[in-house]
Amino acid sequence: MKKILVATEKPFAPAAVAKIKEVVDGAGYEFLLLEKYTDQAELLKAVADVDAMIIRSDKANKDVLDAAKNLKIIVRAGAGYDNIDLAAATDNGVVAMNTPGQNSNAVAELAIGMMVFLARGKFNGKSGTELRGKSLGIHAYGNVGKYVADIAKGFGMEIFAYDPFIDSKVMTDNGVVPVNSPEELYESCQYISLHIPATEKTKKSIGFEILNKMPKNAVLVNTARKEVIDEEGLLKMFADRDDFKYISDIAPECAAEIEEKYPGRFFFTPKKMGAQTSEANINAGIASARQIVNFFEKGDTTFQVNK
Ligand code: 3PG
Numbered sequence: 001m002k003k004i005l006v007a008t009e010k011p012f013a014p015a016a017v018a019k020i021k022e023v024v025d026g027a028g029y030e031f032l033l034l035e036k037y038t039d040q041a042e043l044l045k046a047v048a049d050v051d052a053m054i055i056r057s058d059k060a061n062k063d064v065l066d067a068a069k070n071l072k073i074i075v076r077a078g079a080g081y082d083n084i085d086l087a088a089a090t091d092n093g094v095v096a097m098n099t100p101g102q103n104s105n106a107v108a109e110l111a112i113g114m115m116v117f118l119a120r121g122k123f124n125g126k127s128g129t130e131l132r133g134k135s136l137g138i139h140a141y142g143n144v145g146k147y148v149a150d151i152a153k154g155f156g157m158e159i160f161a162y163d164p165f166i167d168s169k170v171m172t173d174n175g176v177v178p179v180n181s182p183e184e185l186y187e188s189c190q191y192i193s194l195h196i197p198a199t200e201k202t203k204k205s206i207g208f209e210i211l212n213k214m215p216k217n218a219v220l221v222n223t224a225r226k227e228v229i230d231e232e233g234l235l236k237m238f239a240d241r242d243d244f245k246y247i248s249d250i251a252p253e254c255a256a257e258i259e260e261k262y263p264g265r266f267f268f269t270p271k272k273m274g275a276q277t278s279e280a281n282i283n284a285g286i287a288s289a290r291q292i293v294n295f296f297e298k299g300d301t302t303f304q305v306n307k
Contacts, residue, residue, distance in 0.1 A: 001028065001029060001030050002027075002029040002030065002051040002052065002296060003029070003030045003032055003049060003050045003051050003052075003070075004024045004029050004030065004031055004032065004050065004051065004052045004053070004054070004289070004292060005032040005033070005034060005046055005047060005050040005052070005053040005054070006020060006031075006032070006033050006034070006035075006053070006054045006285075007034045007037070007043055007046060007047070007053055007054070007055050007058055008034070008035050008036075008054075008055065008056050008058060009035075009036065009037055009038075009056075009057075009058050010036075010056055010057065010271060010272070010276070011035040011036060012056075012077075012281040012285050013277075013278040013281040013282070015278055015281075015282055016278065016281035016282045016284075016285040016286075017033065017285070019282055019285060019286050019289075020054065020285045020286065020288070020289045023286060023289035023290055023293060024289055024292075024293075026293075027293040027296075027297070029051075029052075029293075029296075032046070032050065034046040040059075040063070040064070043058070043064060044063065044064060044067040047064060047067050047068035047071065048067060048068070048069065049069070049070050050068060050070060050071060051070050051071065051072055051073075051296075052071070052072060052073045052074070052075070052292045052295075052296070053068070053071065053073075053074050053075070054074075054075050054077050054285070054288040054289065054292070055074065055075070055076055055077065055083070055084075056076070056077055056078055056275075057078070057080075057083050057272060058083065059083050060074055060076075060083060060084040060085060060089070060096075061085045061088070062085050062088040065085060065088045065089055065092050065094060066088070066092070068092075068094075071092070071094050072093075072094060072095065072295075072296075073094065073095045073096075073097065073291075073292055073295050073296075074089060074094055074095075074096050074097070075096075075097045075098070075099065075288040075291055075292060076096070076097070076098045076099070076288075077099055077102070077103075077281075077284035077285055077287070077288040078098060078099060078102070078103055078275055078284055079098055079099075079100055079101075079102075079103065079104070079107075079142075079143065079144070079197075080098070080197055080198065080224075080225060081096065081098045081305050082197065082198040082199070082225065082227075084096050084305075084306075086305065086306040089306050090306045094306075095295065095301060095304050095306070096304065096305050096306040097288075097291055097295075097301075097303040097304050097305060098303060098305055099283075099284045099287040099288055099291065099303065100142075100143060100303065101143040102280065102283040102284035102287045103274070103275035103277075103280035103281075103283060103284045104142075104143035104144045104146075104147050105147050105279070105280070106274060106275050106276070106277040106279065106280035107144045107147075107223050107249075107274035107275055107280075108144050108147030108148040108150075108151055108223075109147075109151065109277075110223055110249060110269075110273055110274050111144075111148050111193050111221050111223045111249075111274075112131075112148065112151045112152060112155070114221060114223075114247045114249075114267055114269075115131060115191060115193075115219065115221055115247065116131065117247075117267060118219065118245060118247055118267050119131060119219075121264070122264075122267065129217075131152070131155040131156070131157055131191075132155055132156035132157070133156060133157070133158070134157055134158070134190050134191060135157070135158045135159075135160065135188060135189040135190050135191065135215075136148075136149075136152050136157045136158065136159050136160070136189060136190075136191045136192075136193060137160045137161070137162070137179075137185040137186065137188060137189030137191065137192045137193070138159065138160070138161040138162075138163075138176070138193050138195065139161075139162055139163075139182065139185060139192055139193065139194050139195060139196055140162070140163050140194070140195040140196040140197075140224075141161040141162075141163035141166045141170070141171055141176070141195075142163070142166070142195055144195045144223070145161060145163070145193070145195040146174065148193050148195070149161065149174055149175075149176050150174070153175060157191075158177075159175070159176045159177065160176065160177045160178075160179050160185055160188050160189055161176045161177070161178055161179070161185070162178070162179050162180075162181065162182055162184070162185040163178075182210060183210065183213055186210050186211065186213040186214050187213045187214070187215070188215075189214065189215075190214070190215055190216075190217055190218060190219065191218075191219045191221060192214065192218075192219070192220050192221065193221040193223070194206065194220070194221065194222045194223070194224040194228065195223070195224055196224055196228055197224070197225070198224070198225035198227045198228055202228050203227045203228060204227070204228070204229070204230040204231075205228055205230070206220075206228055206229050206230060206233075206234075207229075207230030207232070207233025207234070208230070208232075208233035208234075208236040208237050208240075209233070211233065211234070211237045211244070212237060212240070212241065214244075216243050217243050217245075218241065218243060218244045218245070219244075219245045219246075219247065220244075220245075220246050220247070221247045221248075222246070222247065222248040222249065223248075223249040223274045226248060226250055226251075226252050226253070229248075229252060231252055231253055231254045234246065234252065234254065235254055235257060235258070238258060238261070238262050238265065239261075244265065245265045245266060246258070246265070246266045247266070247267045247268075248266075248267075248268050248269070249269050249272055249273055249274045250268065250269055250270075250271065250272045250273075251268035251269075251270075252268070255268055291303055
């Protein structure tokens with residue numbers, strides 16, 4: 001009997017776990033669960049004889065993949081797969097997949113929710129500002145970017161986007177103004193919402209030079225990855241521009257300095273919260289389980305990311 005492990009340091013909602021189990025049971029496979037592990041040794045032990053595994057932001061590095069001697073497929077229940085060592089997966093003959101789009105609405109709602117939260121002074125009882133009529137630049141117009149645009153339209157924001165991989169007609173059809181470069185986007189927008197993946201090319205790519213192009217009362221919203229920020233540049237931006245604010249789904253490495261020097265100008269979630277809704281967990285969890293069943297039963301490799 002095939003063994004399917006769900007290994008999540010940050011657990012799915014219980015309803016999502018139940019639905020994943022239903023799909024796994026339905027296929028006649030064995031369901032295994034490792035949640036809230038605190039030590040990589042627990043993960044290494046749990047993966048020893050599994051055929052497939054579902055993870056979230058859990059690190060599937062070479063050690064984990066080497067320890068999983070029977071592993072054929074690993075599915076990242078979510079969009080970003082920068083936590084999987086793809087080269088090690090490929091070397092070990094393991095198919096790696098993600099579940100694009102399944103948790104995008106949750107991330108988009110958090111991005112807009114945090115914007116409102118900060119615009120209203122974190123609900124401190126003092127007079128704040130509104131989003132209506134403000135310019136919003138969406139940096140990468142993928143699944144999350146599109147949801148952010150849809151929600152922001154309801155708020156009456158003026159929306160721009162930059163994405164060299166998406167036909168600009170997709171943006172114009174959605175009432176979004178496409179721009180030709182990141183520089184143009186940052187120059188045009190008071191709010192920038194980041195949706196770029198963390199790759200060798202994008203890591204540390206958002207620094208002082210580009211941020212400083214933003215107009216007065218600039219707000220950077222990061223529900224992508226903290227790694228895409230050049231933190232030296234971020235600190236310089238905080239120091240040079242007292243109008244600048246930063247919202248991030250999980251704190252940057254330099255959080256302590258920002259907290260000490262720039263109170264009121266930031267908000268950081270305590271844990272990565274973007275996809276942390278029951279709905280997103282259910283969508284991404286079920287998709288992961290179905291992708292595993294379809295892979296074993298039909299050889300379906302749609303959504304493979306290590307081709
Ligand atoms: C993603 O890439 O899908 C999000 O960052 C969600 O990550 P999480 O599953 O760890 O919440």
